[in-house]
Amino acid sequence: MAWIILIASGVLEAVWATALGKSEGFTKLWPTVTFGVALVISMGGLAYAMRDIPVGTAYAVWVGIGASLTVLYAMLFGGEPASVIKILLILGLIGCVIGLKLVDGSH
Known part of the structure; x- marks a missing residue:
């Protein structure tokens, strides 16, 4: 259950990061x-997940998910230029996140 909550929290990190950019310095209400x-x-959710997942692994997964989704969203909808190298690097980041889950044999 901790991993599911951690993944959902990583997705929400992308939501708040994107919303922060769209808030224009907290001048837009929604x-x-x-x-x-x-x-x-x-x-x-991150704090909850850290009760069962080691802090370093949990934080790295949370940031990796949030960063990957934020960049992907910006490339698709925010006007950030996409390139093959950026996409490969994001895939590498996602691969590392999956790898952290796979080597976490204690959970």
């Missing part, structure tokens, strides 16, 4: 509200 809600839930 992106700011989305940022705050997603941040609290994401951090709460």
